[in-house]
Amino acid sequence: MLYLMHEFSRSAFQPMLHAAQFGEKMFALSGWPLNSLPGVKEAAAHCAVAVRLMQRYEKPQFNIQSVEVDGIARAVEESVVLDKPFGQLLRFAREGSAELPKVLLFAPLSGHYATLLRPTVQEFLRSHEVYVTDWCDAKTVSVTTGDFTLDDYVLYAREFIQFLGPDVHVVAVCQPTVPVLAAIALMAEDGDAAQPKTLTLMAGPIDTRENPTKVNEFATQHSLAWFRRHVIKRVPFGYKGHGREVYPGFLQLAGFVSMNLDRHNQAYLDYGQHVGRGDKQSAHQHRRFYDEYNAVLDMPASFYLQTIDKVFLRHTLPQGQFDVAGRNVDLSAIQRTALFTVEGEKDDICGRGQTFAAQRLCSSLPKAMRRHLKVPEIGHYGVFVGSKFRNVIAPALRRFMTKHA
Numbered sequence: 001m002l003y004l005m006h007e008f009s010r011s012a013f014q015p016m017l018h019a020a021q022f023g024e025k026m027f028a029l030s031g032w033p034l035n036s037l038p039g040v041k042e043a044a045a046h047c048a049v050a051v052r053l054m055q056r057y058e059k060p061q062f063n064i065q066s067v068e069v070d071g072i073a074r075a076v077e078e079s080v081v082l083d084k085p086f087g088q089l090l091r092f093a094r095e096g097s098a099e100l101p102k103v104l105l106f107a108p109l110s111g112h113y114a115t116l117l118r119p120t121v122q123e124f125l126r127s128h129e130v131y132v133t134d135w136c137d138a139k140t141v142s143v144t145t146g147d148f149t150l151d152d153y154v155l156y157a158r159e160f161i162q163f164l165g166p167d168v169h170v171v172a173v174c175q176p177t178v179p180v181l182a183a184i185a186l187m188a189e190d191g192d193a194a195q196p197k198t199l200t201l202m203a204g205p206i207d208t209r210e211n212p213t214k215v216n217e218f219a220t221q222h223s224l225a226w227f228r229r230h231v232i233k234r235v236p237f238g239y240k241g242h243g244r245e246v247y248p249g250f251l252q253l254a255g256f257v258s259m260n261l262d263r264h265n266q267a268y269l270d271y272g273q274h275v276g277r278g279d280k281q282s283a284h285q286h287r288r289f290y291d292e293y294n295a296v297l298d299m300p301a302s303f304y305l306q307t308i309d310k311v312f313l314r315h316t317l318p319q320g321q322f323d324v325a326g327r328n329v330d331l332s333a334i335q336r337t338a339l340f341t342v343e344g345e346k347d348d349i350c351g352r353g354q355t356f357a358a359q360r361l362c363s364s365l366p367k368a369m370r371r372h373l374k375v376p377e378i379g380h381y382g383v384f385v386g387s388k389f390r391n392v393i394a395p396a397l398r399r400f401m402t403k404h405a
Contacts, residue, residue, distance in 0.1 A: 177204025
């Protein structure tokens, strides 16, 4: 019912949205006589903010046309190299990248699209051929396709790594750190020839008992039955996946916003002022960020609930109890894949030490095959985007990958 009400409210807002869009365009017309009247700029700003609050945010595109390398713009080509029911493997190859090493980026399946890693992809394109997991919005996948669980994520991860071969460097950002680490452990135990050269875990919930954040505390304060009862909904008619049980993206977005409500309120107030003053650059920066931030996808219910249960409630991975299709995962089996862990000092989603825990759990790796980097003065997103990522983290990752290539 909640999902249906959400869709109804969005439809009900359409007339007001069209009116706000008309007003925004009308007030922006150059030469329109009424534009000189008092209050017109303020009205334009109000319309602009109203449009941003009511519009639908569709799946963004990577749209990476080129990347600058040594002062020269190199053309970039995007293609789909593996197409699975619940996700695709994308390849980004720049001009002259035939001999470059390969890096596989596992994007989070936690509400936002893989395009959240666009700056990460652009940075790695300077030195690597880049592959990215692009997860599907569950409401677009027919129920006849079947279910998608946390076990399936691990199996997808293993298949993607095997597809690229043993020379690949794997980077998992946040949520996928757990299933990707499990996949590589299973590959190691099986003596799989495709075990990657390196594995980088960035700001991920390997052991959420370490310095628990508000996100972790919220999870532990509620039972798995509570999550099923309150946040799992069925996709309504009008979508290909109607009838599928999901954790809706709009609920995840509401949770993200509520964590920093004052900051988001201020951002929209500032946006209105930027529009009113004619500050096009600042207004563009706001739209660019929120076009990405407000675009969310639905997660399959089984995947979401298993993640809550195994990662946040029972802490199965650090306790040696994580299983995939009934098979226990032994992290000590990893001996050939070098491990790099990265944390942000001010991360309010994955607390300090949660990712570092992988260093302790991968007990068979010698010291020479490990590295941990704690970056001061950055939060969760700063671990994989922004100036600290470009100037501190990415160079350190390149050196680590080169050393263990």
